[in-house]
């Protein structure tokens with residue numbers, strides 16, 4: 001069985017040459033669990049962070065043998081579980097960069113592939129989608145008339161958040177993203193009202209044109225500078241979701257934000273950790289899957305083929321050069 005491992009301990013963000021593709025013994029099916037042939041691996045920004053700094057109590061995998069963590073979707077090839085049988089499709093947050101994983105019952109959910117493609121469970125119906133849904137519907141409680149702003153808007157969290165906000169009644173949905181290709185995707189495919197390209201001069205002034213009365217909800221995926229910009233365009237009593245720090249994950253210093261503008265805008269600030277919503281997979285999928293099936297929510301994939309391509313795709317992701325959801329097809 002093939003597995004990707006780290007060659008050595010990392011002191012900075014990962015590069016493709018920091019990894020090796022090696023042969024490992026295949027796992028056996030656990031009592032009360034399943035053996036899964038991995039079909040898609042989800043690459044997510046927290047993994048890049050974890051590999052050199054650790055992440056929320058998890059340490060980096062051991063070089064040469066440790067499993068690179070990651071969400072996976074795949075097909076059950078052997079079962080000793082009542083929850084799923086051979087041929088069923090499952091999603092797990094406890095997979096990794098490997099061809100076959102052994103999972104206990106608490107480590108997977110069975111997924112329906114009749115109406116959506118299996119890879120959707122890596123993105124819009126997987127952890128990034130749950131993160132977007134949780135922030136928009138459970139924390140910010142977006143409703144009719146909201147003016148919604150989100151950055152990293154071409155990615156699976158930002159792109160899904162904006163589309164869910166629209167389904168919840170937001171009257172205006174605005175994205176921020178880096179580059180023409182990403183902004184075109186956000187406007188033309190995800191259907192946002194506008195996407196501001198922060199690589200273009202004068203992009204800040206564009207927000208006032210699209211949201212002349214200010215924004216009521218901001219969903220932050222990137223970091224301190226973007227948050228300061230969003231705060232300066234908020235209506236009083238706006239809601240802010242602090243979801244991600246993509247611009248800071250590989251910085252030596254922690255990100256800092258100014259408290260004054262939050263007080264001045266009387267803003268409600270919600271930190272979001274998706275783990276808190278892992279008991280709501282079903283409610284989330286029941287709500288969002290019909291929108292995916294009907295085409296009201298879509299997400300673009302930045303897809304690579306083959307386990308050996310995972311390191312190069314991760315290098316692209318940690319440098320913000322991905323366009324859409326990073327997924328490795330096996």
Ligand SMILES: NC(=O)c1ccc[n+]([C@@H]2O[C@H](COP(=O)([O-])OP(=O)(O)OC[C@H]3O[C@@H](n4cnc5c(N)ncnc54)[C@H](OP(=O)(O)O)[C@@H]3O)[C@@H](O)[C@H]2O)c1
Nearest residue numbers: 045152155156157177178221244245246247272273274320
């Ligand atoms: N709180 C939680 O529980 C939770 C759960 C899942 C994800 N997240 C966070 O949500 C955010 C979005 O996740 P995602 O999976 O949808 O990622 P993504 O949008 O596919 O990728 C991250 C994006 O961040 C932007 N970015 C800005 N500055 C960057 C920099 N210096 N380095 C790298 N990227 C940079 C890039 O987009 P542009 O070029 O458009 O700026 C990049 O494409 C991330 O911060 C992630 O960590 C949080």
